[in-house]
Amino acid sequence: AQTVTQSQPEMSVQEAETVTLSCTYDTSESDYYLFWYKQPPSRQMILVIRQEAYKQQNATENRFSVNFQKAAKSFSLKISDSQLGDAAMYFCAYWRGVGNQFYFGTGTSLTVIP
């Protein structure tokens, strides 16, 4: 089975500042997808950002961007201009593609300090 590691169980950031959440994964495949999902307290988990491994360019979605280092098998999430609504659990996930399972990390709990 694939493994996804999130080494930061908890992180905190001051409102309006920038924070980076770390994720590493283990795979022998060359084609796959990586995701960051956000789970606010008692609310639905939603997709934040997605990266295709064949793309060299790092994905960006508004204030959210990733640093994808394929050789190092690293996939970090950067949140710029942090807002109170960014407080949530963040899960990194790996997917090999059609017909395969998703593998999730253990999550990072992000606190945003006003």
Next chain:
Amino acid sequence: EADIYQTPRYLVIGTGKKITLECSQTMGHDKMYWYQQDPGMELHLIHYSYGVNSTEKGDLSSESTVSRIRTEHFPLTLESARPSHTSQYLCASSVLAGGITGELFFGEGSRLTVL
């Protein structure tokens, strides 16, 4: 927000009771999943379905069972609940095999406590 709904959101029951966790989606997605989520642990896939009358066990052994009689409905049943079943259960759906985007749509979860 995604159109996928779980009931009940919270349930506290005694050992030995039969329970069913409901999950419904209105997006017409073929593939549906049940994940088990515990604090500090990764999400574990316990069941999934490719469509009507298709169900498969995931990588985490579970004493629960599922059914898929209608596309939009994917209930999970525990015939005899035990304290070890205490957990949060997340239902999710996607277009068949994740589609080209790979996006999973999640429900809000059902938190089960077995006394």
